[in-house]
Amino acid sequence: EAQVTQNPRYLITVTGKKLTVTCSQNMNHEYMSWYRQDPGLGLRQIYYSMNVEVTDKGDVPEGYKVSRKEKRNFPLILESPSPNQTSLYFCASSLFLGTYEQYFGPGTRLTVT
Amino acid sequence: GENVEQHPSTLSVQEGDSAVIKCTYSDSASNYFPWYKQELGKGPQLIIDIRSNVGEKKDQRIAVTLNKTAKHFSLHITETQPEDSAVYFCAAAISSGSARQLTFGSGTQLTVLP
Numbered sequence: 001e002a003q004v005t006q007n008p009r010y011l012i013t014v015t016g017k018k019l020t021v022t023c024s025q026n027m028n029h030e031y032m033s034w035y036r037q038d039p040g041l042g043l044r045q046i047y048y049s050m051n052v053e054v055t056d057k058g059d060v061p062e063g064y065k066v067s068r069k070e071k072r073n074f075p076l077i078l079e080s081p082s083p084n085q086t087s088l089y090f091c092a093s094s095l096f097l098g099t100y101e102q103y104f105g106p107g108t109r110l111t112v113t
Numbered sequence: 114g115e116n117v118e119q120h121p122s123t124l125s126v127q128e129g130d131s132a133v134i135k136c137t138y139s140d141s142a143s144n145y146f147p148w149y150k151q152e153l154g155k156g157p158q159l160i161i162d163i164r165s166n167v168g169e170k171k172d173q174r175i176a177v178t179l180n181k182t183a184k185h186f187s188l189h190i191t192e193t194q195p196e197d198s199a200v201y202f203c204a205a206a207i208s209s210g211s212a213r214q215l216t217f218g219s220g221t222q223l224t225v226l227p
Contacts, residue, residue: 004156033214040122042202042219043157058214059114090156101147102215104156 002027004105006091012111013081021076021108023091031094032074033058033102034066036087043090049074050097081112115140117205119218126193127226134221136203137185143205146179146186147215151200160201161188193225 004025013019025032033048035058045058049068063085065077074093078085091105116139126132138146144165149157163170163177163186170177174193179186190197203218 035217040219042117042119043217045214048214059216092156101159101162104149104158106154106156 002103004091004093004103006089006105006108008108009106010109012113014113015082016080019078019081019110021078021089021091021110023074023076023105024072025074025091025093025103026072027093027095027103028071029093029095029103030071031097032068033092034064034074034076035090035092036060037090037107038087046076046089078110081110083112086110086112115143115205115207115216117203117216117218119203119221121221122219123222123224125224125226128193128195130193132188132190132193132197132223132225134188134201134203134223135185136187136205136218137183138205138216139184140205140207141181141184142207145206146177147204147206148177148188149202149204149217151202151220153199157202190223193223195225195227198223198225 034046047066092102147162151157
């Protein structure tokens, strides 16, 4: 089954404790992206990757890191999480950059206390 | 950069009635407008999209209209059913091969009352 998977689905952590949210897709998509969803703000892009070893900032990259060492994986790293990073996070992929249908993962609910 | 405004933020309709969600965009270069549906506990899923070379597109009970002059586009759902209850997001993008990505609206919570 074609899908985007994220782990963990739920995470509660404390301020400053490094964490990684994994994302994997099995559709051989070149383009992958991370979004955060907050009430009243919709989906805002954090980082995106056009292919292996090619990443760039989205609209809200502060406090986040990403890497794309393999085509299928695109982990999101919070080196020193803060309470304002409490949010619902989505990973997405699409065949090529930009305007093709984006396939979203099921989401990761992160709470930073 | 692009700015997408979406209204209303919440919408309740009786089963069988129509629902309309409206979005405006700011960048006249945007030429791709998808709509995503997010069911509870799931990620958004594309339900319909339209490119700027057409004014309307339909898929069964769902239709999207685009007014490039006014820079607004709308989602129309007819004969609503309880399973249409979800959060709907509009988005805009430029399909020119640039690195600019989708800009999403703030979402509309649609509730279809039985």
